[in-house]
Amino acid sequence: xxxxxxxxxxxxxxxxxxxxxxxxxxxxxxxxxxxxxxxxxxxxxxxxxxxxxxxxxxxxxxxxxxxxxxxxxxxxxxxxxxxxxxxxxxxxxxxxxxxxxxxxxxxxxxxxxxxxxxxxxxxxxxxxxxxxxxxxxxxxxxxxxxxxxxxxxxxxxxxxxxxxxxxxxxxxxxxxxxxxxxxxxxxxxxxxxxxxxxxxxxxxxxxxxxxxxxxxxxxxxxxxxxxxxxxxxxx
Numbered sequence: 001x002x003x004x005x006x007x008x009x010x011x012x013x014x015x016x017x018x019x020x021x022x023x024x025x026x027x028x029x030x031x032x033x034x035x036x037x038x039x040x041x042x043x044x045x046x047x048x049x050x051x052x053x054x055x056x057x058x059x060x061x062x063x064x065x066x067x068x069x070x071x072x073x074x075x076x077x078x079x080x081x082x083x084x085x086x087x088x089x090x091x092x093x094x095x096x097x098x099x100x101x102x103x104x105x106x107x108x109x110x111x112x113x114x115x116x117x118x119x120x121x122x123x124x125x126x127x128x129x130x131x132x133x134x135x136x137x138x139x140x141x142x143x144x145x146x147x148x149x150x151x152x153x154x155x156x157x158x159x160x161x162x163x164x165x166x167x168x169x170x171x172x173x174x175x176x177x178x179x180x181x182x183x184x185x186x187x188x189x190x191x192x193x194x195x196x197x198x199x200x201x202x203x204x205x206x207x208x209x210x211x212x213x214x215x216x217x218x219x220x221x222x223x224x225x226x227x228x229x230x231x232x233x234x235x
Contacts, residue, residue: 037110046112047101050195051075054116057193058123061185065127070095073123078102089122090131097126110203116193117200121186128185130178176219183224187231201228 038046055073062071074092078100085104091097099122109115125131183201190197204221 040107043106043109043115046109046115047106050112050115050119054119054123054189054193054195058120058127058189061189061192062123062127066129069127069129070097071127072096073126074098075119076100077106087118087122089125091126097123099123099126110206111199113190113196113200114203115200116195117186117190117197117203120189120193120197121182123189124182124185125178128178128181130182179219180224180227183227184231187228188235191232191235197228198232201225 055075058073059071062069062073070091074096076098078086080102083102083104085108086102087100087105089097089099099119101118105118106115109118187197187201190200201224204225207221
């Protein structure tokens with residue numbers, strides 16, 4: 001499963017970068033507890049198992065929760081050299097949803113539940129319609145900012161700059177909410193596929209915390225973990 005030109009067919013993008021830092025276990029009096037890191041062979045086998053198990057569950061959830069949406073997920077590996085640990089959901093020109101994993105993310109996964117949770121999360125982005133909603137927000141932001149620039153007497157260059165800024169602001173306005181929605185539905189998909197979403201979501205403890213930045217694209221890691229816990233408790 002190679003990317004094979006899929007990126008050139010992208011119609012939209014919802015990226016969820018995950019760059020794990022080194023995990024450190026609790027320290028005992030004798031020596032620090034070591035974190036077991038799976039081998040490349042184990043991670044490859046885990047990835048195949050996750051695709052075979054999570055994909056049909058994600059497709060069932062997609063069909064149950066949506067109407068007239070393409071639920072035929074295409075899972076690919078972005079094997080371009082030097083790509084950071086990342087997974088993202090997009091669609092091709094025919095509207096087929098694509099979930100892509102970089103080799104670095106597959107390699108950095110500490111267990112099969114992390115891979116399952118990431119796949120459930122990315123599938124949830126498509127099911128929740130986040131790409132289309134993000135595009136709508138970008139258009140709305142561009143229109144509003146351009147209108148303000150026009151009313152303030154801006155020339156054509158100023159209006160175009162306002163449109164670009166408005167599109168960026170609009171696209172980011174609800175991105176945190178989108179991530180939390182995907183975490184919640186991704187938890188459901190992960191659980192129904194037979195994996196442990198609480199264990200899978202522990203990768204939040206290994207990636208840099210974005211905090212609660214104004215117009216940031218991702219919510220604080222603690223908020224994401226809390227959403228997973230609350231969703232599991234309700235299942």
